[in-house]
Amino acid sequence: MTETQNTVEFTPERLAKAKEIIARYPEGKQKSALLPLLHVAQEQWGWLSPEVMDYVARMLDIQPIEVYEVATFYTMFHMDPVGKHVIEYCRTGPCCLMGGEEVYAYLKQKLGIDAGETTADGLFTLKEVECLAACGMGPVFQIREKYYTHLTNERVDEIINELSK
Amino acid sequence: MGKKILLEHINVPGIETFDVYRKQGGYTAVEKAIKTMTPDEVVEEVKKSGVRGRGGAGFPMGMKWSFLAKPEGVPRYLVCNADESEPGTFKDHYLMKHIPHLLIEGMIVSSFALGANKSFIYVRGELMYVIYILERAIEEAKAKGFLGKNILGSGYDLELIVQPGGGAYICGEETALLESLEGKRGNPRNKPPFPAVKGLYQSPTVVNNVESIATTPWIINNGGDAYAAVGISRSTGTKLISASGHIKKPGVYEIELGVPVEEFIYSDEWCGGIRDGHYLKAVVAGGSSVPILPANLILKLANNEPRLMTYESLSDGGFQTGTMLGSGGFIVFDETACIVRNTWNFSRFYHHESCGQCSPCREGTGWMEKVLHRIEHGHGHMHDIDLLVDVARKIEGNTICPLGDAAAWPVASAIRHFREEFEWHVTHPQEATQPGAVYKGEMALV
Ligand SMILES: NC(=O)C1=CN([C@@H]2O[C@H](COP(=O)(O)OP(=O)(O)OC[C@H]3O[C@@H](n4cnc5c(N)ncnc54)[C@H](O)[C@@H]3O)[C@@H](O)[C@H]2O)C=CC1
Ligand SMILES: Cc1cc2nc3c(=O)[nH]c(=O)nc-3n(C[C@H](O)[C@H](O)[C@H](O)COP(=O)(O)O)c2cc1C
Ligand code: SF4
Ligand code: FES
Numbered sequence A: 001m002t003e004t005q006n007t008v009e010f011t012p013e014r015l016a017k018a019k020e021i022i023a024r025y026p027e028g029k030q031k032s033a034l035l036p037l038l039h040v041a042q043e044q045w046g047w048l049s050p051e052v053m054d055y056v057a058r059m060l061d062i063q064p065i066e067v068y069e070v071a072t073f074y075t076m077f078h079m080d081p082v083g084k085h086v087i088e089y090c091r092t093g094p095c096c097l098m099g100g101e102e103v104y105a106y107l108k109q110k111l112g113i114d115a116g117e118t119t120a121d122g123l124f125t126l127k128e129v130e131c132l133a134a135c136g137m138g139p140v141f142q143i144r145e146k147y148y149t150h151l152t153n154e155r156v157d158e159i160i161n162e163l164s165k
Numbered sequence B: 001m002g003k004k005i006l007l008e009h010i011n012v013p014g015i016e017t018f019d020v021y022r023k024q025g026g027y028t029a030v031e032k033a034i035k036t037m038t039p040d041e042v043v044e045e046v047k048k049s050g051v052r053g054r055g056g057a058g059f060p061m062g063m064k065w066s067f068l069a070k071p072e073g074v075p076r077y078l079v080c081n082a083d084e085s086e087p088g089t090f091k092d093h094y095l096m097k098h099i100p101h102l103l104i105e106g107m108i109v110s111s112f113a114l115g116a117n118k119s120f121i122y123v124r125g126e127l128m129y130v131i132y133i134l135e136r137a138i139e140e141a142k143a144k145g146f147l148g149k150n151i152l153g154s155g156y157d158l159e160l161i162v163q164p165g166g167g168a169y170i171c172g173e174e175t176a177l178l179e180s181l182e183g184k185r186g187n188p189r190n191k192p193p194f195p196a197v198k199g200l201y202q203s204p205t206v207v208n209n210v211e212s213i214a215t216t217p218w219i220i221n222n223g224g225d226a227y228a229a230v231g232i233s234r235s236t237g238t239k240l241i242s243a244s245g246h247i248k249k250p251g252v253y254e255i256e257l258g259v260p261v262e263e264f265i266y267s268d269e270w271c272g273g274i275r276d277g278h279y280l281k282a283v284v285a286g287g288s289s290v291p292i293l294p295a296n297l298i299l300k301l302a303n304n305e306p307r308l309m310t311y312e313s314l315s316d317g318g319f320q321t322g323t324m325l326g327s328g329g330f331i332v333f334d335e336t337a338c339i340v341r342n343t344w345n346f347s348r349f350y351h352h353e354s355c356g357q358c359s360p361c362r363e364g365t366g367w368m369e370k371v372l373h374r375i376e377h378g379h380g381h382m383h384d385i386d387l388l389v390d391v392a393r394k395i396e397g398n399t400i401c402p403l404g405d406a407a408a409w410p411v412a413s414a415i416r417h418f419r420e421e422f423e424w425h426v427t428h429p430q431e432a433t434q435p436g437a438v439y440k441g442e443m444a445l446v
Helices: A012-023 A030-045 A050-060 A064-073 A093-097 A100-111 A153-164 B018-023 B028-036 B039-049 B061-066 B091-098 B100-114 B125-143 B174-181 B210-214 B216-222 B224-228 B261-266 B295-299 B311-315 B339-353 B359-376 B382-395 B403-427
Strands: A085-090 A124-129 A141-143 A146-148 B077-082 B118-123 B159-164 B205-209 B238-245 B251-256 B280-284 B292-294 B329-334
Touching: A012 A030, A012 A050, A030 A050, A030 A064, A030 B125, A030 B159, A050 A064, A085 A100, A093 A100, A093 B238, A093 B329, A093 B339, A100 A124, A100 A153, B018 B100, B018 B125, B028 B100, B028 B216, B039 B061, B039 B100, B039 B216, B039 B224, B061 B205, B077 B100, B077 B174, B077 B210, B091 B100, B091 B125, B091 B210, B091 B238, B091 B251, B100 B118, B100 B125, B100 B159, B100 B205, B100 B210, B100 B216, B118 B125, B118 B174, B125 B159, B174 B205, B205 B210, B210 B216, B216 B224, B261 B280, B261 B295, B280 B295, B280 B403, B292 B295, B292 B403, B339 B359, B339 B403, B359 B382, B359 B403, B382 B403
Parallel strands: A085 A124, B077 B118, B077 B205, B118 B159, B238 B329
Antiparallel strands: A085 A141, A141 A146, B238 B251, B280 B292, B280 B329
């Protein structure tokens, strides 16, 4: 893959944050900043395009491939454009014991999409994830930093209606 | 009420702030350690406490600390494992969210003991909001002189860095975590060398779980002997248990090690019993990786004595009739739970999370998931059940890291204890694939 042109840039606040992050590792170990920077990038652009990953590579003075191989290893990073709200739904055992599968079926029906898809209006993308370390409050899904716990069909209605406004 | 070491102040309003935490006696362990003790004396107290690693493996913390190599002129690191991704485990999440300063104080005491000047807390990336809570707590501690340069005028410097993961269970394995912290894919390294010799940036490193590190302030304040007096024999102290599933009160509980399992499940102080109208079928006592046990075996030992919540008692009987305390992810199943479906669900998890480095794990987890899917969905054959046992056996012990074992044990144990349930799925595909269908045979009822 040939390297892309510099077409993207962090906002000034994020650039300052990125510099702060890079500076906290020992001399010569700046590659440690990679995951934190990818989070900052995803926060800004919603997903990690090749341009964005190349930008991060330049910032850390590493090869673009070093960024691609890492970004694709970790499930939190989106390699394709996503909707405004990415719903990351826990599909693991303990949540299923609390009715997670039934609520999930309802959510899919309500949104009219399957895992990995985005609604036609671009509002919601649905992703299945594994245990979110909130099993005592299951069923659970996450949208960005926020956890939505104790899900029921009614709660799903409330949340989706609220976010659709 | 049982003894509380970690969560004593959890319900104090504002305990997440420095001031309230300090008023409850917080940061006195930092003062005591830094002003009146040498690093070796701190290590000695932790050794005396007998506290064992709370991340799951149960390795004695003081012993691990004393194994830390100390070559001249090479930095040493402390890395806190806050990856918490074992299904059924949510205690570290709870602790960091509600009482972040306990972890920060523990990090300062532990870093001082190990001679680390830069320490890391690696938190799974999904818990970004917890990362912000920790960063705020660090800022507060720094403003009060408990972190940064020349802590309390002692000449000791410490910087704490909170590092986010990216969503990968394998990064909870300590060497994968270190790779991830170096900005790489989370592929586990071969051990030995242990991190204590070659860890972060090839330097000597101690990796400890959140809960392990959070015990150190109490140990320093009260002494290692006082800690060792809590609990039973080699299971000293208290343990956070994440209780989930078909119980009345799911949540995080601090128990003194040694509470009978039966009391933990049925007492109102803890789980509050099985939800109304239902009864206990099975328990996964230590996170998804440990063997599942049917009701009779989890409550009683082979000699009919009550099974206790300790490392030793839970593993009594080996894999024939026992399990493990692991990370303390206590998942309870009542009679409505389908063991086959749950086993398939867990095997899908391990297949999804295998890093793919070793073929027995990469291929074996995929194979087990496929066969279990087939049985669960009514297309299984009788010989599939033995095939699963065989695949599990071939993974076990043949991989770089224990994720392979963790994938094999739930399958092997489910078949060991609930074989009839698997057979019923094969012989009654139509019934078994009805929504919510569960085998009602004798064995499942114990
Ligand atoms: N909390 C969670 O979310 C999860 C926990 N686990 C637990 O993890 C456990 C396996 O973890 P491992 O780290 O592979 O176990 P391990 O037994 O290899 O090591 C345990 C700890 O002791 C240290 N250690 C052991 N021998 C040593 C020596 N000779 N010198 C210096 N240090 C030494 C290791 O570095 C490590 O920190 C499982 O038992 C499982 O219960 C597994 C999955 C998830
Ligand atoms: C697949 C796998 C995942 C693990 N996940 C975690 C984890 O999320 N948190 C944790 O503390 N330890 C986890 N461990 C155990 C660590 O490798 C290590 O033993 C632990 O962090 C050491 O800390 P402790 O001695 O304080 O328990 C995991 C181990 C394996 C094999
Ligand atoms: S056992 Fe599985 S997760 Fe562990 S190193 Fe091998 S392939 Fe990776
Ligand atoms: S199983 Fe859903 S949060 Fe743990």
